[in-house]
Amino acid sequence: MKKLILTAAILGLSAGIAAAETVRMGTEGAYPPYNYIDDNGEVAGFERELGDKLCEMESLDCTWVTNDWDSIIPNLLSGNYDTIIAGMSITAEREKSIDFTQPYYPPAPSAYLAMDPNVDLKGAVVAAQTGTIQAAHVAESGATLAEYATLDDTIAAVKNGEADAVFADKDALKPFDGQDNLQFVGDDVPLGKGIGIGLRKSDTELKNKLDDGISKMKADGSLNEMIKKYFGDKALTFKN
Incomplete structure (x- = not known):
């Protein structure tokens, strides 16, 4: 048994x-x-x-x-x-x-982060991660799109002057707000x-x-x- x-x-x-x-x-x-x-x-x-x-x-x-x-x-x-x-x-x-x-x-808002609070987002160079809905939005907005492989790369581009602002998911950008004069600028944009x-x-x-x-x-x-x-x-x- x-x-x-x-x-x-x-x-x-x-x-x-x-x-x-x-x-x-x-x-x-x-x-x-x-x-x-x-x-x-x-x-x-x-x-x-x-x-x-x-x-x-x-x-x-x-x-x-x-x-x-x-x-x-x-x-x-x-x-x-x-x-x-x-x-x-x-x-x-x-x-x-x-x-x-x-x-x-x-559906969460996307947002812009920049070092200059008065940046002209329509005429700016805006960094975004390659292949994201944020990159597509920047390309359609009239701004100059600068694409990077990772979110960290987009932040670095703004800090070193390669880009005027970064556009990404707002929740992902929140930890960088306040670092090296980075701050949210412009209006939030709902996407997706x-x-x-x-x-x-x-x-x-x-x-x-x-x-x-x-x-x-x-x-x-x-x-x-x-x-x-x-x-x-x-x-x-x-x-x-």
């Missing part, structure tokens, strides 16, 4: 392991507080905690992969990872090539439909699982609490 019970337990454990699906979570690792690399060389930040929580809720065995922003969609489509969870706004242009979950962060997890269009089952987890976290308030943890009590949250 003991042998039968032990065998059944092993089979049950094996079935549980088999039921777990390995998902490679792709992120940039250079866009705090959404995602960054910590002192131990590990992916950290809001999206790491959120991704791990969703994987736990949906019985997914997740690993993390980092990729440069400018090739993050092509490498998803090439199969180098299974999701993009990297502060990526949902836009109609991106939806032509990839699918998205529902937003896990509400919120931030979601990007997936290949063929991965409908995975999308449904992640959507299920996000819905549950919205319903019980835990997603709002996680947003406040990383972005402060005044951050945009979802209405229950």
